[in-house]
Amino acid sequence: xxxxxxxxxxxxxxxxxxxxxxxxxxxxxxxxxxxxxxxxxxxxxxxxxxxxxxxxxxxxxxxxxxxxxxxxxxxxxxxxxxxxxxxxxxxxxxxxxxxxxxxxxxxxxxxxxxxxxxxxxxxxxxxxxxxxxxxxxxxxxxxxxxxxxxxxxxxxxxxxxxxxxxxxxxxxxxxxxxxxxxxxxxxxxxxxxxxxxxxxxxxxxxxxxxxxxxxxxxxxxxxx
Amino acid sequence: xxxxxxxxxxxxxxxxxxxxxxxxxxxxxxxxxxxxxxxxxxxxxxxxxxxxxxxxxxxxxxxxxxxxxxxxxxxxxxxxxxxxxxxxxxxxxxxxxxxxxxxxxxxxxxxxxxxxxxxxxxxxxxxxxxxxxxxx
Numbered sequence: 001x002x003x004x005x006x007x008x009x010x011x012x013x014x015x016x017x018x019x020x021x022x023x024x025x026x027x028x029x030x031x032x033x034x035x036x037x038x039x040x041x042x043x044x045x046x047x048x049x050x051x052x053x054x055x056x057x058x059x060x061x062x063x064x065x066x067x068x069x070x071x072x073x074x075x076x077x078x079x080x081x082x083x084x085x086x087x088x089x090x091x092x093x094x095x096x097x098x099x100x101x102x103x104x105x106x107x108x109x110x111x112x113x114x115x116x117x118x119x120x121x122x123x124x125x126x127x128x129x130x131x132x133x134x135x136x137x138x139x140x141x142x143x144x145x146x147x148x149x150x151x152x153x154x155x156x157x158x159x160x161x162x163x164x165x166x167x168x169x170x171x172x173x174x175x176x177x178x179x180x181x182x183x184x185x186x187x188x189x190x191x192x193x194x195x196x197x198x199x200x201x202x203x204x205x206x207x208x209x210x211x212x213x214x215x216x217x218x219x220x221x222x223x224x
Numbered sequence: 225x226x227x228x229x230x231x232x233x234x235x236x237x238x239x240x241x242x243x244x245x246x247x248x249x250x251x252x253x254x255x256x257x258x259x260x261x262x263x264x265x266x267x268x269x270x271x272x273x274x275x276x277x278x279x280x281x282x283x284x285x286x287x288x289x290x291x292x293x294x295x296x297x298x299x300x301x302x303x304x305x306x307x308x309x310x311x312x313x314x315x316x317x318x319x320x321x322x323x324x325x326x327x328x329x330x331x332x333x334x335x336x337x338x339x340x341x342x343x344x345x346x347x348x349x350x351x352x353x354x355x356x357x358x359x360x
Contacts, residue, residue, distance in 0.1 A: 024253045058253055075250050078272060082252050085271065088232070 024058055028086060031055050033222055035093040040173070040223035041216060042209050043166040044100045044108055049124045055090055059083055101127060104166050105134050106159035135159065168210040175204045178220040185211055235271035240285040242266075243276065 022030070034048050062083055069076050101108055101123070109131050112123055123131060139159070147155050180199040185207070199205065204224065215221045247260040257268055265285060268276075276282040 025255045028254050062253060074245070074247055078250055078257075079252065081271065081275065082254060085232075086253065 022054075027051070027054055027058065028089075031086070031093065032089055035089050035096075037216055037223045038093055038096045038100075042168060042170045042172075043213075044097065044104065044122055046217055047097075047121055047124050047127070052090065052094070052124075055086065059086060059090075097127065098130070100166075101131050102134060104163065105131050105138070106163050107165055109135060110160060168213065169208050171206055172209045172212075173204065173206050173224045174212060174216075174221045175224050176201055176221050180215060180220055183211060183215075235269065235274070237270050238267045239270050239273050239287060240265045240267055241273045241276065241282040242285060243282040245281050 031051055034045075034051060038045055062079060066076055066079055066083075108123065112121070112128065112131075115122070121128075139157075142157060143155075147157060176199040179201045183197050183199060184194060185197055186194050199221070212221055216223060242263060242265050243260045244262050245260060246262055247258060249256055249258040254269075257272070258266060260266055273282065273284050277284055
């Protein structure tokens with residue numbers, strides 16, 4: 001009996017031309033890694049919109065297949081459970097991003113404005129629209145509730161100063177995926193001096209986020 | 225990281241089951257599973273194993289590492305260490321998986337093999353209240 005639900009495995013149509021074609025299993029692993037990184041990082045990470053799109057494609061494809069199969073099939077229930085699990089990870093990932101956008105909205109917009117044209121974007125188009133609207137709504141709200149009642153020289157508010165920045169010095173747990181050498185660790189107090197560490201593959205550490213931020217975006221470490 | 229999320233991650237670990245039904249290979253997004261033949265062991269992710277067990281379609285085989293000695297050792301580690309280490313790392317994921325395996329080991333112990341010393345000992349360790357270190 002051929003498995004009518006097995007047709008979702010071909011990914012080559014959905015990928016953008018730059019990367020090698022990923023198997024669906026690798027795609028899901030990457031999604032889970034992105035989810036964990038986003039969860040534990042104090043700042044908003046790079047937007048992984050192609051990953052999100054591919055996963056959505058896989059999910060809708062699988063759901064279409066499930067519509068065609070008769071109900072009550074054991075296989076259908078297993079597929080459905082897996083779809084629910086993947087959908088949870090995807091929604092949770094997007095939720096974390098939205099929470100961080102809401103928390104740091106002026107800084108996120110400033111970062112997006114000041115990035116060079118060639119750099120990858122931090123926000124998807126929808127997230128960018130959301131952030132702008134959030135900024136506009138907050139300003140209108142503050143003005144209507146408080147600012148217009150203040151003396152005229154105090155009626156302006158600088159959002160960049162008013163909203164706290166993400167704390168890049170918070171400590172994060174990480175696992176090293178690719179060996180790194182000569183990572184410079186800044187001193188925290190005046191008595192300490194800066195020192196250099198090597199990170200071995202597979203080791204787990206607890207470090208300040210600022211030290212390893214570039215390694216997270218390059219994929220050399222995984223936050224846990 | 226809240227406990228539900230840790231359990232979610234722990235459920236990805238593979239575990240051996242012995243199904244009592246037959247089904248040919250299934251092609252999940254995350255990988256292929258099966259085929260399932262009654263009486264023959266097959267490896268599946270824990271979330272599927274627990275669901276099948278609940279529907280009484282399989283028996284779960286405790287993995288080799290789920291031995292009493294190793295268990296008490298890791299149990300002590302768990303009660304002494306920071307809970308936040310309960311993230312995706314193989315040993316710590318196994319600790320989270322233990323909370324699930326408690327459920328099914330309990331079921332196995334009650335209905336299938338109540339006299340097996342392994343399940344008895346493991347259950348005795350699991351039932352130890354948290355915060356007490358278990359010394360032999």
